Amino acid sequence: MDNHTIKTVFKEYIHPLDAKVIQKMIDVTGLDKYVKKLDTLTYIHLFIYAQLKKLNSLKEISNSLSRKKTVQRLVGLGSISKSQLSRKNREIPHEILDVTLRHLIQKVQHTLGSVKAEKALGKLHLIDSSIISMCLSRYEWADFRETKSGIKIHTSIQLCNGNVSLNKVIPTPARPADETQLDTLIVHDKDVLNVFDRGYFNFKTYDAYCETGIKFATRIKANTIVHVIEELPVDASSPITRHAIAKIGIMKINYSW
Incomplete structure (x- = not known):
């Protein structure tokens, strides 16, 4: 992804975010009361950029920011250490991000109108996984890496009419890839939009979903041939x-960028 594309996509992600709404929540919680450098809005911008560039660690985020003037201009920050990023991660309550998501949904409803918005967002299922690291000597069955064990929690969450409810949870050892559980987590309903990330990337699976009319949204990998x-x-x-x-895999799709 080149710099021009990053700028364009980044601005499209940032544009719907209402800084005044987020700032009001920050002020109520006192989250940035003594912050001089990495405030919450800057933190959100930085991690949106990191997601777009597929940066895998806090060290990569810190290095990318310190080396690239383009990133500094995009997020409004000159440099930040990985330890400062780690502290900010721990400090920010999930409620702020949850309210931000709900606010964005309300904006979609206002833009589309209640009927169209209900059709577009009425049945939205979010699929993702989280890894919980464990002691290798005590949990040998949960084989993960040479120095530690771990389990992976695969989760499907339903978002409907502003309400969030847990749909399905599948625990597995941490080593198997996310895509091994996608068929189990996916909702086979033509009125549902399933949303998941690149961890579930598999063209054969996507082709099968397209053939059966299952709707899904995901991000393709940078080296995907279109x-x-x-x-x-x-x-x-x-x-x-x-x-x-365009054609990705064996299925023809409408492709916009």
Whole structure:
């Protein structure tokens, strides 16, 4: 992903975020009361960038920020250490991010109207996993790495009409890939949109879902080959710069960027 694309995509992620709403929550909690450098809004911007660039550790985030002027301009920060990032991770309550998500959903509902928004967001299932590290000598059955054991919690959460409910939880040893549990977590309902990240990346699985009408949204890997079949017209007022019918795997899709 080149710098031009990063700038464009980053701005699209940042644009819907209402800084005033987030700042009000920060002020109520007193989260940034004594903060001089890494405030919560800057933290959110930095981690959105890290997600876009697939940075895997706090050290990578810190190094990328210190080396690249483009990143510094995007997030509004010159440098930050990995220890400061770690402390900020621990300090921020999940309620702030939860309220931010709900606020974004309300904006979609306001933009689309209640009927269209309910259709678009009425049945949204979020799929992800988390690893819990454990002592290797006591939990040998949970084989993970040479120096530690671990389990992986695969989770499906339903988001409907502003309410969040747990749909399914599957514990496994940490070593197997996320994609091994996708079929179990996916909701086989044509009215449901399943959302998951690149950890579940598998073209054969995606092709099968497309053939059976299962809706899903995910992010493709940077080295994915996209075969453009037909270029389509783009409205000059649209933020989309290119619209085409393309082929990824064996299925033809509408592809916009």
